[in-house]
Amino acid sequence: VYALPEVGAIVRVAYYDGNPAYPYVDGVLSEGRSVPQVEPGEYLVQRDADTWVRLRPDGEIHVQAAPGVHLRLRPDGAVELYGTAVVRVDAPRVELAGGGPPVARVGDPVQVGSAVGQIIGGSGKVYSG
Secondary structure, eight states: OOOOOOTTOOEEEEEGGGOTTSEEEEEEOOTTSOOOOOOTTOEEEEEETTEEEEEOTTSOEEEEEETTEEEEEOTTSOEEEEOSSOOOOOOSOOOOOSSOOOOOOTTOEEEETTEEEEOOOOOTTOOOO
16 A cells, blocks of 8 residues: 655655665654554554544455444455445446345335235335435
């Protein structure tokens, strides 16, 4: 991973072949900043305290864009997506799979036993265009 240090960061300088005419930044020091915990074998790319990507030794990938807004991909195939406002999926076709019951939308015809009707209301948390 390559990134330029922030302006004002304290860096360690080294020189190619010991020649002071060819300096380069060898490391960025965490002076005055808290250093996050990283377990052995884990990789962390961090922009700030609230924005980061963690690659865990077990294969899990965890991404956070802001507090409460994150995506977790687990090696067992589980995917978790959390948002603090709207979670939007925009595609020509969206499939909900996994063996659950069919999903009906407001306005769809439904049959319950021998009765047939139309859905006239639903959760205020789910919308379909």
